[in-house]
Amino acid sequence: MATMNMIQALNSAMSTMMARDPSVVVFGEDVGYFGGVFRATDGLQKKYGAHRCFDTPIAEGGIVGAAIGMGAYGMRPVVEIQFADYIYPAFDQLTSEAARIRYRSAGDFNVPIVVRTPYGGGIFGGQTHSQSPEGLFTHVVGLKVVIPSTPYDAKGLLISSIEDDDPVIFLEPKRLYTGPFDGRHDVAVKPWSVHPASEVPEDYYRVPLGKASIVRPGEDVTILSYGTMVHVALAAAQESGVDAEVIDLRSLIPLDLETIMASVNKTGRCIVVHEATKTSGFGAELAALVQRECFYQLESPVERVTGWDIPYPHAFEWQYFPGPTRVAAAMRQAMEA
Missing domain, CATH: 3.40.50.970 (Thiamin diphosphate (ThDP)-binding fold, Pyr/PP domains)
Known part of the structure; x- marks a missing residue:
């Protein structure tokens, strides 16, 4: 190592x-x-x-x-x-x-x-x-x-x-x-x-494509994310006090739908967090899949926390990114629904 x-x-x-x-x-x-x-x-x-x-x-x-x-x-x-x-x-x-x-x-x-x-x-x-x-x-x-x-x-x-x-x-x-x-x-x-x-490890090893990682187990709400936003989701879970299960998708295609379904069926709630703009972002596909596959277990609508639907705002870069405050607000909204 x-x-x-x-x-x-x-x-x-x-x-x-x-x-x-x-x-x-x-x-x-x-x-x-x-x-x-x-x-x-x-x-x-x-x-x-x-x-x-x-x-x-x-x-x-x-x-x-x-x-x-x-x-x-x-x-x-x-x-x-x-x-x-x-x-x-x-x-x-x-x-x-x-x-x-x-x-x-x-x-x-x-x-x-x-x-x-x-x-x-x-x-x-x-x-x-x-x-x-x-x-x-x-x-x-x-x-x-x-x-x-x-x-x-x-x-x-x-x-x-x-x-x-x-x-x-x-x-x-x-x-x-x-x-x-x-x-x-x-x-x-x-x-x-x-x-x-x-x-x-310094030597050869593989992390398989199409297999998500549960980076924080939880019971109240599932947060689906990838890349930088995984760390934002972890910070939001820690600061909010909500017992969130954070899943790092790792690969979007192929997608580990089995892990996603098992988590959402357990928690009954789902939030998708990504840095890209909301409209036609990958979060829309995730929300549609969760709604279709976990409909009868959902206790609240699937929430998305994303970047703004505008050209990349250099002057407001850090306001544009989803942060723990926005993610925590979505978690509370999901819990109160």
């Missing part, structure tokens, strides 16, 4: 897989010599050579298109899109090619690629470095969508994603890169507090 933050855990995952499997290659903008803008690929080029970890032009469609071709012919590319906000030029490649190639070829081809990208706000990056586009990709049949919330999960989920035979969108919460925070959003002081990094 070693003490790692999320960046170090992601780096360890890529290094572990590059050592185990010569078909694994890493490429993207500034990922080679420089080691990536967040240093996630630091040292990989020096260790494995420029033919396995290399830089690309600023052309996201070309990066993903090349990865699709390489994956279809037997390689396992891990590509980095520098920010999730820049992934849109590659959207056609992902939705029209990567997601459909297995079906279109009647199983003759598959594309085992991973598209890593930092997502979400919290670093004062403004509108073009802070978006949360996960809902766009969960809508596309054929793509898998994974979002870790801890260094341990980040490494294990990335290894599982690299070994998966289907294309995976791997969204990395930027606010958690250098250490989980306690979820509090007191804008009068520093708006996060960093805990020590987590214990992470």
Whole structure:
């Protein structure tokens, strides 16, 4: 075991897989010599050579298109899109090619690629470095969508994603890169507090895709979340006094509906928390599934606590994020219904 933050855990995952499997290659903008803008690929080029970890032009469609071709012919590319906000030029490649190639070829081809990208706000990056586009990709049949919330999960989920035979969108919460925070959003002081990094195995291990984690057992209400908002939900549960069960979904597609149903059927109440905007966000899908599968056990309507339905508000970044106060208010509303 070693003490790692999320960046170090992601780096360890890529290094572990590059050592185990010569078909694994890493490429993207500034990922080679420089080691990536967040240093996630630091040292990989020096260790494995420029033919396995290399830089690309600023052309996201070309990066993903090349990865699709390489994956279809037997390689396992891990590509980095520098920010999730820049992934849109590659959207056609992902939705029209990567997601459909297995079906279109009647199983003759598959594309085992991973598209890593930092997502979400919290670093004062403004509108073009802070978006949360996960809902766009969960809508596309054929793509898998994974979002870790801890260094341990980040490494294990990335290894599982690299070994998966289907294309995976791997969204990395930027606010958690250098250490989980306690979820509090007191804008009068520093708006996060960093805990020590987590214990992470240095060797190979997997965290399976499609399996949620119950990070806080409880009896009164179920909170469904992922990424940074898991820590917000935990802080809200602690501060509110409500006995909340907090579930970290970890992967949105495939979704662990069994764990969700078991929890909601037990508590009778459900709150969904995510950073993305509310309208057509993934929380709407979760709410619909819970309402359909747990209808007769529900004691109150499914609540959603999300970002605002506006373009990303740089000047009001910390007000935009769901915080413990908003989540606790939703919990009390659910309990009083």
